[in-house]
Every structure is written in C-alpha cells, then in structure tokens.
Amino acid sequence: MMTQIKRLATAIGILFLVLFIIIIFNQLMQVYLYASTVNHTLGIVVLTVLTTVFVVLLVVPVALFFRLPKPLLAPDSEDDMPAYIPQLSARLAKNKMLLGHTFDWSQKEELQRALYVLDTQANEIIQKTARNVFLSTSISQNGKLDALMVFSTHTKMIWDIAHIYYQRPTLKDMISLYSNVGTTTLLATQIEDLDISEQLEPVLGTVLQGSAVRSIPFIGPLSSVIMDSLLEGSVNAFLTLRVGVITKRYCGTLEPFNPKKARKAAIAEASVMLKVLVLQVSGQVVNAILKTARNAGSNTVRSGMELAGKATRNVKRGFFGWFRSAASEPSQEQ
Incomplete structure (x- = not known):
C-alpha cells in the first residue's frame, strides 16, 4: 500500500x-x-x-x-544511546547557534540543555510567524489569498526551523510535514484529533469581555465582525503554531520521532502559546476594526451633512425663485 x-x-x-x-x-x-x-x-x-x-x-x-546534514534519528532503545550521543554531540558542536555557550557534550543532560537553547530560538520564530499570520488573516479575511499566504509562510517557517537545528528532514518526513501544512491550510476545520473551538472559545471570550471593548457604545453591531476577524486569525495562528511545534519536535529531540505523539503534544503546546498570542495581539485587530468603523461613520455623517446642505440650498433657491416670480406678476399686470 x-x-x-x-x-x-x-x-x-x-x-x-x-x-x-x-x-x-x-x-x-x-x-x-x-x-x-x-x-x-x-x-x-x-x-x-x-x-x-x-x-x-x-x-x-x-x-x-x-x-544541510541528514537528521540523526534517535535510537529506539537506551542501549543504543551511548553510540548515538557522540554523533549528536559532534553535530551540535558545529552549530553556530550554540557558539556562545559551554556544554559537556559527553552528557545526555547537556545535550538536552543545548537542544533547549535551540528550542527557545525556534519558539521565537514560531511565535513571530504565528503573530504575523494572525494579524494578516484576521484583517484581510480573503479565503484563497489567505490560504496561499499561510502556505508560503509555513513553508518558510519549516525552512528556518530546520536551519536552527542544522539538519534537514528526510524526503519522506518533508512530504509528511508539507502535506500536513497543506491539509491544515485548506481543510482547517477537519484536522485529525483537533477541535479548534475548544481551544479558541475561552480565549476569544476573554478578549470580548475586556473592559476596553465593553466600554465602546457601538460594540454591539460590530461584535460579529470582531468575532469573525479574531476567529479567522486565531484558527490560522493555531495551525501555524501546531506546524511549527511539530517541526521543532522533529528536528530537536533525543527520543524517536512518533508522528501521532508529536501531533498530540503539538496541540497542547500550541494551545498554551495561542492564548498568550491572542491576548497580546487581538487588541490591534479590535482597534483597527473600530478605527475603520469610526472613519466610515464620520464619512457617512459628513456625506449626510453635505447632502442635507445641498438639499437646503436647493430648497432656498426654489423658494426665492418662486417668490421672485410671484412678485413680478403684479408688476406686469399694472
């Protein structure tokens, strides 16, 4: 098969x-x-x-x-770990991201600490990418264009993470990663083991119940627009975080890579990262929508005032024209 x-x-x-x-x-x-x-x-x-x-x-x-060097796959048993550690140590010792740190490459705990340093840098890329995806897709809300943008963004993120760990996935794993990217981008509501609504509901509820949002008098009519924007951005940001975490776990681990286990762990880690990201960035989206609504409202009022003024001038012209014609009729009769 x-x-x-x-x-x-x-x-x-x-x-x-x-x-x-x-x-x-x-x-x-x-x-x-x-x-x-x-x-x-x-x-x-x-x-x-x-x-x-x-x-x-x-x-x-x-x-x-x-x-890029081929990945060093972690052994299936602890008995093979002594032969694996020197290979990974030699690989990590050449990593430019670790030049400012000192490690005892003969110890497994030190290898884990080195991978933690790389994980921190990978998390920065993942969070930055998810932030950009959240802002762009929540504001644009253009399905096909957003799908293309998210796909290209995920592709570059995978590339950047692979370079942090100074190794590349095998062709089979790259196909798996990129197929997962395509699936999560185009079929966002049908991902395996994933119920996004459970992850987003408490986060978006907290945002919409914030004091800054509740104090705005016309938030009611805009609440559906804001919710749609935040939901669109949150879904794409969540998928970005998930893909990034899966890639990170593949490239930097001392355990054999298990796709199913990695997916479940990625969902848990991405959920935590998503809550922080949405609470930090959602204010920008809400402010952008409210600013647009205020500008549109002021433009509407301005246009209405201009139309009212124009109508008033037309009425005045018509009235004075009628008055002049009425005043001229008696003089003509004399």
Missing part, C-alpha cells in the same frame, strides 16, 4: 513539475516575442537573463536545502 502511495505521489509531483516548466516556458517565450518586436538582439538578451534568473531561483534553494 505504501509503495503504491509513493508511486502515486511521485507521479503527481512529476506532473506538477512538468506543468510548472511548461507555464514558465510559455511565459518566457511571450516575453521573448514582445522584446523581439522591438529588437531581435534585445529579445535574446531578455530571454537569456530571465532563463538564468528562473534557473537560479529554482536550483539555489534546493541546493542549499540538501547541503
């Missing part, structure tokens, strides 16, 4: 790669033809430059990724 799935995934990947190359080739030829209408030499130069740029953009990231 797994062999068939791998073959199917490979075939689909090759198909998408061929389609991508065809699209790029078609666009390059169109640009070449447009440039050639001006000058044939210019067309050749433009084609050469664009082809070089596309090749560099395609090859360099792949080359940089595969230059």
